[in-house]
Amino acid sequence: MQILQDATSIQTALATQAELARLITIHVEVLSEYQGYELSL
Numbered sequence: 001m002q003i004l005q006d007a008t009s010i011q012t013a014l015a016t017q018a019e020l021a022r023l024i025t026i027h028v029e030v031l032s033e034y035q036g037y038e039l040s041l
Helices: 007-016 018-032
Strands: none
């Protein structure tokens, strides 16, 4: 288990773990389709 607490830890995880990056990217894209969510990677 990993705990990603801030933007730096998230960016490091995304840069080093392809599967995690893929899953988070998909989730951000899904949430971006709804009004009120302004997310970016």
